Amino acid sequence: xxxxxxxxxxxxxxxxxxxxxxxxxxxxxxxxxxxxxxxxxxxxxxxxxxxxxxxxxxxxxxxxxxxxxxxxxxxxxxxxxxxxxxxxxxxxxxxxxxxxxxxxxxxxxxxxxxxxxxxxxxxxxxxxxxxxxxxxxxxxxxxxxxxxxxxxxxxxxxxxxxxxxxxxxxxxxxxxxxxxxxxxxxxxxxxxx
Numbered sequence: 605x606x607x608x609x610x611x612x613x614x615x616x617x618x619x620x621x622x623x624x625x626x627x628x629x630x631x632x633x634x635x636x637x638x639x640x641x642x643x644x645x646x647x648x649x650x651x652x653x654x655x656x657x658x659x660x661x662x663x664x665x666x667x668x669x670x671x672x673x674x675x676x677x678x679x680x681x682x683x684x685x686x687x688x689x690x691x692x693x694x695x696x697x698x699x700x701x702x703x704x705x706x707x708x709x710x711x712x713x714x715x716x717x718x719x720x721x722x723x724x725x726x727x728x729x730x731x732x733x734x735x736x737x738x739x740x741x742x743x744x745x746x747x748x749x750x751x752x753x754x755x756x757x758x759x760x761x762x763x764x765x766x767x768x769x770x771x772x773x774x775x776x777x778x779x780x781x782x783x784x785x786x787x788x789x790x791x792x793x794x795x796x797x
Contacts, residue, residue: 623700630708633715637788640719644789654784661776662797668773710795713752714788717774718781722748745778 634641648655726744734740753771777791784790 620700623704626704626708626712630712633712637715637719641788644787647785647787648789654787654790657780657783657790658793658797661780661794665773665776665794668776672770672772706796710792714777714781714792714795717748717752718778718791719786719788721751722778722781723786741782745775745782748778749775 722744726747727740730740730743731737734743749772752774753769756771777794780791780794781788
């Protein structure tokens with residue numbers, strides 16, 4: 605019984621520490637980008653012209669995932685790790701994993717990949733080199749998607765069994781971000797659906 609309690613508290617404490625760090629980094633990033641988020645929300649409220657993109661891309665993502673799942677039988681180590689964590693965690697751990705996976709993770713991924721990498725690093729620098737905005741957009745979308753897939757490679761197995769291609773659907777998030785004039789709210793809503 606003592607071993608069980610020791611294991612319970614050790615797992616719970618490490619889960620809470622990891623969750624706290626991820627949550628605090630997310631809150632910090634949102635605070636830094638607060639004015640961007642306000643502007644993005646105001647654009648959606650004042651201009652509903654691009655809201656039709658959300659259902660279109662949700663259906664596109666569903667179709668793409670069906671195609672990908674029919675060609676890839678292996679799941680990525682990252683996905684397997686989350687599933688294993690849910691199965692073996694204590695109830696508070698499951699709640700925290702859910703919260704991180706559904707809310708904190710997607711916010712940080714959108715900020716990191718769409719805002720920071722796609723917009724700030726790639727588009728900004730590529731626009732200096734390449735004067736064609738279409739080529740700049742396509743390159744930034746492809747590089748961002750590739751980096752996202754690469755960051756989700758946990759083991760070498762993910763590369764040789766090409767399970768990392770299961771994340772290919774994120775190209776749609778990069779496209780939505782591009783089409784909506786770098787509005788982070790659209791891809792985040794897309795993630796939540």
